[in-house]
Amino acid sequence: MKIIPFFLCFLFFSTLLSLSLSELCNPYDKKVLLKIKQSLNNPYLLASWNPQTDCCNWYCVECDLKTNRITSLTMFSDKELSGQIPAEVGDLPFLETLEFRKLPNLTGPIQPSIAKLKNLKFLRLSWTNLSGLVPDFLSQLKNLTFLDLSFNNLSGSIPSSLSLLPNLGALHLDRNKLTGPIPYSFGMFHGNVPSLYLSHNRLSGKIPASLDNMDFTAIDLSRNMLEGDASMLFGSNKTTGEVDLSRNRLQFDLSKVEFPKSLARLDLNHNEITGSIPVGxxxxxxxxxxxxxxxxxxxxxxxxxxxQSFDYSAYFHNRCLCGAPLQSCK
Incomplete structure (x- = not known):
């Protein structure tokens, strides 16, 4: 008669042991994730973050199959999630991807504890209501290959130290409220030359002559208040594919510019550019x-x-351009 209860107890504890052994999630990472959930006021987006289940199976996270450590934390497209970026994100030491995107009620500054994430490769904090400065500490994240802080309310100047990121492939600071000049150091990126997106800000001054040293795959400086020469961005020896300098106050002689044969998109509209269109x-x-x-x-x-494959709108409202697709020259 006592064999059955003993068997049930054995089955119960062996089941618990089996569950604990089958859980991949690192217990330290799990504890940190639960603190992040609490800091964000337990949003519905994180409903799967149940302490009784394996955190490697939770929504918004990924685990490395070899180390069982959390390597990716991505939250996006949730109008209900509110608050600031939790400081605890900096306590996930194996994190390689951190993304908070399309979260309109995410506010406050860029969390300083992110500087602790030395393995971080991909950082996207975009389409939120983050404010404050673009922090200088981002230059400490030497493994970053992608940095996107676009579509926020960030203000102040661009830190020159971002040029110290040796592996950066793309830098998005567009659609903010950034002011001041483009850093001179952006003509001296250490390592990779990233595609550079600074459009829709309040940047002013001249484009640094140092950018002549850079062969950007793509560069977008549109919708700022930049002045002066931009010819250093071009050159027959470069491999640039996209250049957008539209809606600035740039003044230079277009006839003296040599264009890279790799160019696929060129937008210079709404400036004060003179000269003629070069035959090149x-x-x-x-x-x-x-x-x-x-x-x-x-x-x-x-x-x-x-x-001649572009219509008149590509050329109109110039001082005295003529010829197809505009009216013939007299």
Whole structure:
């Protein structure tokens, strides 16, 4: 009669032991994740974060199969999640990906504890209501290959120390309220030359001459208050694919510019650019988009290449441009 209760107890404890052995999640990481959930006021997005289950199976996280440590934390597209980035995110030492995106009620500054994440490769904090400065401590994250802080309310100047990130492939600071000049150091990136996106800010001053040293795959400085010369961004020896300098106050002679043959998109509209369209632009065979409108260009549009494949809107509102697709020259 006593054998059955003993068997049930044995079965119960062996089941618990089996469950504990089958759980992949590192207990320290699990404890940190539960603190993050609590700091965010237990949002519905994190409903799967049940302490009785394996955290490697929770929504918004990923585990490394070899180490069983949390390597990815991504939260996105949730209007209900509110508060600030929890300080505890810095207590996940194996984190390689951190993403908070499309969270309109996420506020406050960029969390300083992120500086502790020395293994971080991908950092995206975008489409939120984060405010304050772009922190200088981001330059300590030497393994970063992608940094996206776009579509926020960040203000102040761009820290020059970001050029110290040796592995950066793309830098997105666009759609904020950043002021001041483009750092001179952005012409001296250590290691990779990242695609650079600084559009829709309040940047002013001249584009640093040091950028002549950089061969950007893509560069977007549009919708700022930049002045002066931008010709250093071009060159026949470069491999740049996209350049958008539209809606600034740039003044330079376009006829003296040599364009890379790799150029696919060129937008210079709404500036104060003078000169004529250089014949060399006809040699850019892969040009897919062109807008030179609202400048002070003159002369005949060269015939050849892709230049006649764009309609009049790519050229109109210039001082005295003529030739197809505009009216013929007199």
């Amino acid at each position: 632009l006809t040699a850019v065979d892969d040009l897919q988009f062109l807008n030179l409108s609202y400048n002070r260009l003159c002369g005949k549009i060269p015939v050849g290449g892709k230049l």
